[in-house]
Amino acid sequence: MVMRYIEPHAHMVSRTTDDYTAMATAGCEIVCEPAFWAGFDRHSADGFFDYFRQLTEHEPKRAGKFGLKHYCWLCINPKESEDLTLAREVMGLIPKFLAASNVLGIGEIGLNKNTRNELKALEEQIDLAARHNQLILVHTPHLEDKLKGTKLIVDALRNEARLRPERVIIDHVEEHTIELALNAGFWAGMTLYPESKCTAARAADMIELYGHERLWMNSACDWGVSVPLAVPRAALEMRQRGHSEALIQKVVYENPRAFLSQSPHFAL
C-alpha cells in the first residue's frame, strides 16, 4: 500500500521535475509553497509581483503535470523585511493575489535576526491577515536566534485580538520552542533538515513527548541543503519505532488536511 501524505511546506520553484516525480511516487498528493527568500535580495516590488504570479499561475500547472495539487502562501519574507519601504510596497501587492484559487493565506512571515524592522513588518502582515481573514504560516529564526524570535512572534500574534490561534501555524519548531507554540493554542510544524532544524528521529521524539494534535512535519525543501522526501522518510522512522499506520497517517495527512481545510480555497 502506498502511503498518502501532504507536503505542507516546500519551495518547489527551487526544485526540479525529478523531485515532483519522486514526491508523487512516494505518495504525495498535495504540495504547499510559502513565499520565501530566493537566496538573494530582490531589488524592487516588481520582482515579488513576478514571484507571486509564478506561485499562483505557473507552479500549479507544473505540479499538475505530475498529478500533484499545488497551493501557496504569500508575503514578504523576514529576510527581506529589514527594508520597510520595500516590505510595505510588497505588502501592497498581496491583496489582489488573495483571490487566486490556490492561495491559502499569509506566509511564511516571521523573524530572521529579530530586529525592530522585521518585527514591524511581521506586525503589519499579521494585521493584513486579520483584515482579510487569512490563515497564517510563521517562519521562526535559525539556530541561536530561534528561541528569542519565537517568543517575540508568539507575543506579536497574541497581541492581535482578531486572530484565532488555531488558524496560525508556527513552523520550524524544535525541542526548546515547541511548547511555546502549542501551549499558546497555535499549530506547530517540524521541519526535517539534514543539518539544522530537526531530524526525523527528533520529530518522532517530539510526537511521543507532546502528542500528535496540532502538529505536522514538512521538508521545507528549497535551493539549500534539504530533502524533498523528508516527510515519507520520517514516516519510515516512525514505522521502524513501531508506531501505528493510523498515527503516521494522522501526522502526515490528516493533520495538515485539518489545518489547511480552514482555508476556503483548500480542497482534496
Place this chain on the structure above:
Amino acid sequence: MELYFLEARAKVIDVAAFLDRAERAQGQDDFRLAALRQALRELASAGADRAKRVLLALSDPSAEPLPTASGKGACGAWPGTKP
C-alpha cells in the same frame, strides 16, 4: 538501542574529534567553542530533556529586538556566551 546506538556513538566520536582538532589549532577560543562546551555539560547531566537544554545553551537569551541586522545568517551560538 538497536535503532540508534551506533549512530549516536559515531556522532559522539565526531564531536570528540572536532574538539581535538580545535585543541591542536592555533588561535584563541571563541564564543562558539564556549557555547559548545556549555552544551556538552548539559549532555553529560541527568534528566530526560537534554536536547532542549543543549538548544537553550546555544540560544540567544536576550529579549529585546535588535536595532538593525548585521547580516542575514546565524552561526549556531550566541556571541555573548562567556567561557
